[in-house]
Amino acid sequence: MQDIVIVENLVKRFRDVIAVNNISFKIEKGEIFALLGPNGAGKTTTIHIISTILRPTSGRVLVAGHDVLREPGEVRKKIGIVFQEPSLDNQLTAYDNMYIHGRLYGLGGEELREKIMRLLEFVNLEEYAWKKVVYFSGGMKRRLEIARSLLHEPEILILDEPTIGLDPQSRAKIWDYIRELRKLHNMTILLTTHYMDEAEELAHRVAIMDHGKIIALDTPDGLKNMLGKDVVYLNVNGGRDFCSAISFVKECRKLGENRYELLVDNASKLIPEIIATASSMGLEITEVSYKRPSLNEVFLHLTGRELRDSLEASAPMAFRGRRWR
Amino acid sequence: MNGFNAFASLFYRQVKRWASSRSRLISTIIQPLLWLVFLGLGFGGVFNPENINTSALGINATVMPVPVNVTGIVSRYFNMVFGGIDYVTFMVSGMVAMTAFMGSFIAGISVIWDKQFGFLKETLVAPAPRSVVIAGRIFGDAFVNTLQSAIIITLALLFTNNIRITGIPISLLYVFIMAVGFTGLGTAISLKFSSMEGFQMIVNIITMPLMFMSGVFYPVKSMPTWMQYVAMFNPLTYAVHASRYWLTGADVGFDYMNPLVDIVVLSIISVVLLVVAMRMFERATIED
Numbered sequence: 001m002q003d004i005v006i007v008e009n010l011v012k013r014f015r016d017v018i019a020v021n022n023i024s025f026k027i028e029k030g031e032i033f034a035l036l037g038p039n040g041a042g043k044t045t046t047i048h049i050i051s052t053i054l055r056p057t058s059g060r061v062l063v064a065g066h067d068v069l070r071e072p073g074e075v076r077k078k079i080g081i082v083f084q085e086p087s088l089d090n091q092l093t094a095y096d097n098m099y100i101h102g103r104l105y106g107l108g109g110e111e112l113r114e115k116i117m118r119l120l121e122f123v124n125l126e127e128y129a130w131k132k133v134v135y136f137s138g139g140m141k142r143r144l145e146i147a148r149s150l151l152h153e154p155e156i157l158i159l160d161e162p163t164i165g166l167d168p169q170s171r172a173k174i175w176d177y178i179r180e181l182r183k184l185h186n187m188t189i190l191l192t193t194h195y196m197d198e199a200e201e202l203a204h205r206v207a208i209m210d211h212g213k214i215i216a217l218d219t220p221d222g223l224k225n226m227l228g229k230d231v232v233y234l235n236v237n238g239g240r241d242f243c244s245a246i247s248f249v250k251e252c253r254k255l256g257e258n259r260y261e262l263l264v265d266n267a268s269k270l271i272p273e274i275i276a277t278a279s280s281m282g283l284e285i286t287e288v289s290y291k292r293p294s295l296n297e298v299f300l301h302l303t304g305r306e307l308r309d310s311l312e313a314s315a316p317m318a319f320r321g322r323r324w325r
Numbered sequence: 326m327n328g329f330n331a332f333a334s335l336f337y338r339q340v341k342r343w344a345s346s347r348s349r350l351i352s353t354i355i356q357p358l359l360w361l362v363f364l365g366l367g368f369g370g371v372f373n374p375e376n377i378n379t380s381a382l383g384i385n386a387t388v389m390p391v392p393v394n395v396t397g398i399v400s401r402y403f404n405m406v407f408g409g410i411d412y413v414t415f416m417v418s419g420m421v422a423m424t425a426f427m428g429s430f431i432a433g434i435s436v437i438w439d440k441q442f443g444f445l446k447e448t449l450v451a452p453a454p455r456s457v458v459i460a461g462r463i464f465g466d467a468f469v470n471t472l473q474s475a476i477i478i479t480l481a482l483l484f485t486n487n488i489r490i491t492g493i494p495i496s497l498l499y500v501f502i503m504a505v506g507f508t509g510l511g512t513a514i515s516l517k518f519s520s521m522e523g524f525q526m527i528v529n530i531i532t533m534p535l536m537f538m539s540g541v542f543y544p545v546k547s548m549p550t551w552m553q554y555v556a557m558f559n560p561l562t563y564a565v566h567a568s569r570y571w572l573t574g575a576d577v578g579f580d581y582m583n584p585l586v587d588i589v590v591l592s593i594i595s596v597v598l599l600v601v602a603m604r605m606f607e608r609a610t611i612e613d
Contacts, residue, residue, distance in 0.1 A: 089342065
């Protein structure tokens with residue numbers, strides 16, 4: 001398989017904050033690759049560097065064989081990108097937004113007109129072609145941006161949080177488009193998300209990012225297999241280390257003050273045994289739950305934090321220049 | 326060919342955006358119109374020799390040793406100062422350049438607007454050469470501003486009969502050249518700003534003095550010496566002189582000025598400012 005994106009030892013530093021800390025990965029042609037992680041993990045910064053609008057501090061990034069620093073123009077031709085925040089001209093119609101993009105990428109004439117209508121049809125916006133974008137809903141804007149990013153037939157489509165802030169219906173639609181693109185056109189897609197289900201649902205491979213580093217990279221199944229079949233969470237009262245007592249589980253880890261994570265093969269059978277062990281030690285179990293591992297459990301396993309929790313955590317945001325605020 | 330497409334793309338966008346924003350169209354016309362009506366017509370009366378009431382001045386021609394034509398003298402004075410045209414015509418003909426001048430800086434605001442609404446990113450990831458992209462944008466805005474000046478000329482025809490219709494196209498050429506330069510300047514400044522307020526402050530600091538020290542409202546030669554020096558280095562002075570020259574025939578400016586000097590000065594300044602804007606945009610990242 002051919003690697004269409006190669007990232008090697010990428011570092012990006014904003015003054016005193018390290019947004020991306022020495023990451024490396026490769027994306028194969030035709031795969032859907034997800035960067036999963038909380039806000040501030042460095043996903044967007046990584047994507048901005050791949051799309052040439054940020055310069056890396058160090059490291060090497062190749063897109064379709066072109067270096068982002070030496071041949072940014074070539075790289076820009078190969079990528080289509082949908083940013084996290086809309087980048088449409090609200091005062092113009094959907095058609096004009098598409099038209100301006102097309103001309104900007106060197107297209108024109110009847111060919112461009114046909115392509116615009118075909119793509120607007122693909123994202124079910126053909127009847128809104130002549131409406132000003134300012135009247136569009138969030139979902140419609142996102143769909144229009146996807147259509148626009150496909151206009152110049154990029155080899156790789158980059159989507160930064162494609163469904164953030166969208167209602168479930170719009171989300172499902174966007175997922176459908178992504179799957180269709182990959183199926184019909186064998187398009188390589190790189191997306192970032194902080195939704196576990198999105199990564200699980202769409203991606204062939206997922207890189208989990210936290211604090212500027214990639215802490216795991218595998219297929220969704222591969223990642224979940226790290227945890228075995230089931231994960232048991234316990235809250236145990238009493239100071240003694242519970243893990244040393246239960247040697248019959250595959251792995252036991254202390255997550256917090258009284259909270260433990262146990263990896264087991266058959267939780268429903270083992271839970272009574274765990275409770276029995278605890279009471280024989282004089283420990284009180286105040287809470288038990290078990291889950292089939294999803295990427296959320298994987299993230300919890302790797303970082304000790306829930307992905308949901310860390311959304312609110314004050315991770316260092318990639319900040320902008322402080323000139324003339 | 327790709328370069329041309331990118332140029333056309335942004336040119337089209339700036340013009341289309343202007344055309345679809347009625348409020349911008351109206352506000353850019355209203356402002357010069359207010360100047361025109363209140364300053365132009367107001368001072369027009371002051372600078373009109375026919376309004377001189379000799380008896381109220383205490384001049385009684387019959388007791389003077391020699392018969393004096395006060396109105397005639399004052400009239401000759403005003404002719405000398407305003408180049409032989411009435412004040413409204415004087416102001417209108419300069420206002421044509423001023424409208425494009427003000428509009429050029431407003432075009433800079435649209436860059437900040439695009440930063441905030443994200444459209445700028447769309448142009449930053451495009452494969453087209455950045456210098457061409459920004460040139461398309463600047464020429465598009467300069468065209469829009471020239472169009473606004475044309476509207477002002479049309480409106481001016483309601484207030485004065487002394488505009489030479491044949492001079493309109495060539496005066497607009499001067500205005501366009503100037504607009505390219507100042508739009509370039511406005512764009513270059515705004516690339517460094519992320520808020521409207523900061524930009525607006527700088528713009529007011531720059532535009533107001535330049536506007537008053539350009540000869541739009543009063544001739545440069547009656548200014549205090551220090552103002553005259555500023556006016557000499559103010560590109561707007563040359564655009565005002567030229568547009569007034571072609572629209573009315575009045576040659577009001579410094580002695581060394583003529584239409585040829587004007588176009589050379591304006592062209593050089595515009596090319597320099599355009600290149601500065603291109604360079605800055607080439608180096609722009611979203612960190613700015």
